[in-house]
Amino acid sequence: MINEQIRDKEVRLIDDEGNQFGIISSRDAQKMADEKRLDLVKIAPKAKPPVCRIMDYGKYRFDQAKKEKEAKKKQKTVDIKELRLSPSIDTHDVQVKVKKAIEFLKNGDKVKVSIRFRGREIGHSKTAVAILESFANDISEFGVVDKAPKMEARSLVMFLAPKA
Numbered sequence: 001m002i003n004e005q006i007r008d009k010e011v012r013l014i015d016d017e018g019n020q021f022g023i024i025s026s027r028d029a030q031k032m033a034d035e036k037r038l039d040l041v042k043i044a045p046k047a048k049p050p051v052c053r054i055m056d057y058g059k060y061r062f063d064q065a066k067k068e069k070e071a072k073k074k075q076k077t078v079d080i081k082e083l084r085l086s087p088s089i090d091t092h093d094v095q096v097k098v099k100k101a102i103e104f105l106k107n108g109d110k111v112k113v114s115i116r117f118r119g120r121e122i123g124h125s126k127t128a129v130a131i132l133e134s135f136a137n138d139i140s141e142f143g144v145v146d147k148a149p150k151m152e153a154r155s156l157v158m159f160l161a162p163k164a
Contacts, residue, residue: 001042002057003030011042011052023049080159082112085135087121087128094131098138101160105143111160118154128156136160 006026013021013029016038021029026040033040033054041060044051081104083097101111113135115128132149139160146161 001045002039003033006030006040006042006050006052008050010049012047012049014043014051014053016054016056026052029054076108079109080112081109082114085113085115085131087115087117087124087131089131094135095138098135101135101139102142105139105160105162108162110146110162111143113158113160115156116154117156122154125151125156132156132158 008026010023011026011029012023013032015021015032016036021032029052030040036054038054039057041053041055041057042050043053081101083101085094085097089097097113101113104111113132115131117125117128129149136145136158143160143162145158147157147159149156149158151157
């Protein structure tokens with residue numbers, strides 16, 4: 001709440017320099033804020049009596065927005081990159097996918113490796129598990145298995161995370 005929105009009879013007042021005035025009527029506090037051409041802002045509404053501060057509210061909100069923007073810039077988002085394999089993939093093709101996975105892990109992204117089964121290929125799920133295990137061994141220097149290979153519908157899925 002700011003300025004005329006404050007309906008309390010008495011407030012504990014802090015001025016714009018951080019000095020405490022003690023408990024005064026909200027009308028007097030509002031007059032002091034108007035004299036300094038600043039806003040009266042309620043900063044602790046649950047206190048008895050509520051704590052109000054004299055400040056430039058527009059500048060305060062601008063500074064808060066600026067801080068949030070800076071915090072957002074420093075935040076690292078983790079993306080999940082997906083690599084699709086087939087149960088009948090050749091060893092060289094697996095190595096190409098391993099290089100791509102290592103590149104993703106170096107960038108700090110998680111990698112979802114999935115083997116999609118079509119038609120009767122689902123009968124060869126043991127070879128697919130072996131492919132994923134060898135894939136995990138190949139990238140073990142740069143990442144770890146976040147979630148072990150697991151069947152999801154007609155796919156075998158494994159998640160890899162970068163090493164900390």
